Amino acid sequence: EVQLVESGGGLVQPGGSLRLSCSASGFTFSSYGMHWVRQAPGKGLEYVSVISGNGGFTYHADSVKGRFTISRDNSKDTLYLQMGSLRAEDTAVYYCVKDVPGGYSFDYWGQGTLVTVSS
Amino acid sequence: QTVVTQEPSLTVSPGGTVTLTCASSTGAVTSGYYPNWFQQKPGQAPRALIYSTSNKHSWTPARFSGSLLGGKAALTLSGVQPEDEAEYYCLLYHGGVQWVFGGGTKLTVL
Numbered sequence: 001e002v003q004l005v006e007s008g009g010g011l012v013q014p015g016g017s018l019r020l021s022c023s024a025s026g027f028t029f030s031s032y033g034m035h036w037v038r039q040a041p042g043k044g045l046e047y048v049s050v051i052s053g054n055g056g057f058t059y060h061a062d063s064v065k066g067r068f069t070i071s072r073d074n075s076k077d078t079l080y081l082q083m084g085s086l087r088a089e090d091t092a093v094y095y096c097v098k099d100v101p102g103g104y105s106f107d108y109w110g111q112g113t114l115v116t117v118s119s
Numbered sequence: 120q121t122v123v124t125q126e127p128s129l130t131v132s133p134g135g136t137v138t139l140t141c142a143s144s145t146g147a148v149t150s151g152y153y154p155n156w157f158q159q160k161p162g163q164a165p166r167a168l169i170y171s172t173s174n175k176h177s178w179t180p181a182r183f184s185g186s187l188l189g190g191k192a193a194l195t196l197s198g199v200q201p202e203d204e205a206e207y208y209c210l211l212y213h214g215g216v217q218w219v220f221g222g223g224t225k226l227t228v229l
Contacts, residue, residue, distance in 0.1 A: 037165075037220075045157075045165065045208050045220040095164060104153040104212050105170035112164050 002026040002108045004096050009113030016086050022079040022096030030074040033099035036081050038092035086117045125221035131199045139224045140191040141209030147190035154192035155210040204228040
């Protein structure tokens, strides 16, 4: 059974940093691209970042480029999102999401972790 | 900036059929946009329903189907059940590693 479990969310002050983790199980982690998607309270879904299976390719949406960094440790079956220079508008539930075989689509989602940026 | 547009809300009667659509500001949606559809109920994470236009996941109920319709991606629910009341999001791949979500459609079963 595929499981994605996010952790690391919490309350952080504007300008601060936070690292989210997503622990994966039930599939060969290194074989799949992984994504981060976020959802501000009461709002829709927003695409954040992607990383290839071997970690050699990454992409970040313009809204987080230069402030967030996606990475992975395939020896630990874990996905990360290093978040810096946090702003109030980064307040959201952050989901990790797995690629389908072949890519370009998503299948499994984690339960999400809430990040609140506030003073 | 690329915008993906969905109907803000739709209402359907139990047992009825409804079609949700997903349009791109860049032009007609084709299979190359790999349309995905997700269902989200209050307090829950999104759940994938359809990928690459019309492919169902192993857990997707048979009453859900995906297609291309009039230059848009479409999600059709046939024989709607009360438990289908939810928010539905589409996702389009615009190339250059650019995925964009639609704003979501709130489906009411009444």
